[in-house]
Amino acid sequence: MSTVLPALFALAVGTYAIRWAGPALRSRLRLTPRVVTLIDTGALVLLAALVATTTLPTASGHVGIALPAGVAVGGVLAWRRAPLLLAVFAAAATTALLRLAGLS
Numbered sequence: 001m002s003t004v005l006p007a008l009f010a011l012a013v014g015t016y017a018i019r020w021a022g023p024a025l026r027s028r029l030r031l032t033p034r035v036v037t038l039i040d041t042g043a044l045v046l047l048a049a050l051v052a053t054t055t056l057p058t059a060s061g062h063v064g065i066a067l068p069a070g071v072a073v074g075g076v077l078a079w080r081r082a083p084l085l086l087a088v089f090a091a092a093a094t095t096a097l098l099r100l101a102g103l104s
Contacts, residue, residue, distance in 0.1 A: 054067070064099075064104040065098060065104075066104055069098055073091050075087075
């Protein structure tokens with residue numbers, strides 16, 4: 001237990017430093033158009049990976065229709081540039097209502 005707190009503190013400080021570095025260094029760092037394109041593509045790939053890992057079945061077995069439908073609703077709303085909070089709530093509501101209807 002004594003090694004957990006320093007590790008937790010180090011991770012918290014590192015996370016804060018990374019989040020602070022973006023706005024703090026934005027005016028000092030000039031990126032080439034190629035790098036900006038790669039960063040945009042990387043963000044898209046990470047989002048697609050997140051969608052795939054939350055939607056596709058895991059070793060636990062059957063996922064049902066509710067989870068993929070909820071993720072699809074959230075994905076469509078995000079693609080249509082809806083506010084993130086709206087996309088998350090709509091995805092959660094879709095999944096919950098489908099499960100309530102017995103379509104787990």
